[in-house]
Amino acid sequence: MSNNSQYRITCLIADLTRSLGTIGVCMALLLAYPASAQWYESEGSAVIIGNNIERAKEQAVKEAVKSAVLFAGASISSVQQVENGTLTQDSISYQSNGELVGLEVLSYTTTDESVTARIRAEIFAEAQCTNSGLSHTLTIARFPLAHRQQAAHGGIYDIGGAVSKVMHSSFQETSTQVKSHLWLDEVLAYDPSQLTTIPEVDELARTLARRSNSQYVLVGQVRDISVSQEQSLNLKFWTYEPKPRSLSLELDLLDGMTGELVKRFRYRDQVLWDFPPEQVVDPFSADFWQSDYGKAWGQMLGDAQNDIETALSCTPSIANIINRKDAGVIVNMGAQDGIVRGQTAQLTRMTTFMDPFGKVKTSFDASSIELVVSAVEARQAYLTTKRSSDLANVSINDVVMFKALKPDW
Incomplete structure (x- = not known):
């Protein structure tokens, strides 16, 4: 870099309080020649789920990159490149083919509950599109269960309602790009896997959009909440150990004016179900969302929110x-x-x-x-x-x- 380059240091302190967590961000921005890649420093935090520190490190790095990308004004799609990387020996190896040019993990700070990653990201922040700067309006319908019998373990039959309502609240409280006008507490006759063969889907989207004055409609399905069948009985102490439980969500973002599919999203994870097998758990309760399983749902919904914001970032208002x-x-x-x-x-x-x-x-x-x-x-x-x-x-x-x-x- 030339000695004649002009530098400006900007530090941004932001507390982004979400229903899913709080992320503290502090960035140092070095500006050199316009339209060139620049280095940004940022921090991101993630909760530790099931004592899996490596998983928390990956999530913390991803959150840090999201913060840097947003601060740089680049496309949020840059963050998705991190997901192709592999965390090895406190470093990220990544493949770059977009605005994220370089990435270096500077440090990790670990507490009993969370990991904070500090990173340097080299970002090419060329504007990707010009939009009105207005928020897009969204209606979220209750997500039905694909296999209701899977909810018997823990009695979480209302998991689809809880997940969709938490997502609605998160959009309302934290998003500047997408505003959820309505959480529709109705079970829709909708199967994402049959989207292309059901002609009524177009009219369904248009009807829901008119009812809620929304431009877009989000429908989905909780696809899998099955519990691993591995034997977890501890014969020595006659106690049950937590079993791995799946969480899988399918989402379809529909245009409320045309009824057409904008984008399809699929998410899957598996973490320990940390409640006794005989305990009935309310999926709307704090106990559920503060458990490892609930925290994993929170991270998944956070990823979904980011993906939806990205999908709509260049669409007209x-x-x-x-x-x-x-x-x-x-x-x-x-x-x-x-x-x-x-x-x-x-x-x-x-x-x-x-x-x-x-x-x-x-x-x-x-x-x-x-x-x-x-x-x-x-x-x-x-x-x-x-x-x-x-x-x-x-x-x-x-x-x-x-x-x-x-x-x-």
Whole structure:
């Protein structure tokens, strides 16, 4: 690096309090030439599950890289490259083909309950897309059990409801990119494995989105919560030792306007079930979520939230026109979604048609009509057309696509 390079050191202290944990982040940022890879230092923490320190180290490194990537403004997909690495002798060997150019683990700090990793990550923070900066709205439906009989061990028949509600709360409390408008406490007749063969899925997504004023719908299924059949009876002390128990989640993110699949997510893990076999456990209780099994679910839901945010990071923010009023229109996005007065949007025509297989499809055609936000409420906004004559060409069936705000500096 040239001696003429200019450096600026920025330290960011952030406490990100989640229902799933608290992560403390402190970063040192060195800025050299623009559009070049830069080194960032950050910390990440992870709880120790089942005395598995190596697993906690891997998770802590991943959290640290997430923090560095977000601070650098790069794509969060860089973090996924860490998952291809192998933790050996307190170092990460990794394969890089994106924004994450280099990674070095500086230190680990271990307590009785958690591991904190300090890392240096070399990140190429070239902007990947331009979006409106608004949050996307999401409805999460209760996740049914694929095999209800598996819940008999521990009596966790309501695990799907608990998992989906915790995810809803986490999006509400911690996400700036995706806001969960509703946790739908209903069991849907939906099987992710049959998504491509059920024509009713399109209408299901559109119906749920209309009910909740959401742009996206998340449906899923708790696929596997089986307990290992290994013999765990301790004959010497006549006591039971904890058995490994699976946790597997299948999620489908659906576009609420088109009904189409945006992305499919699959997660699987196995940790010890640390409750006596005869004990009935409430999956909504603190005892469950503070157990090793509950903590593993927490980590899995955290990964799912990050993946969903990544999937939607470059998608446009679209709002439905729900009413016409005076010289403007009302849309179903507001201050809670990041809408501010003066923000502009483009009118987009939404049309439906039947494809050759008999499925209803949706297309969006941008128009030349521009609108401006004149007033904002929590869940809706009032927009007027820049040219008053354009209002006659706006209908309730249309949508608006918001544009990115220009920074003040």
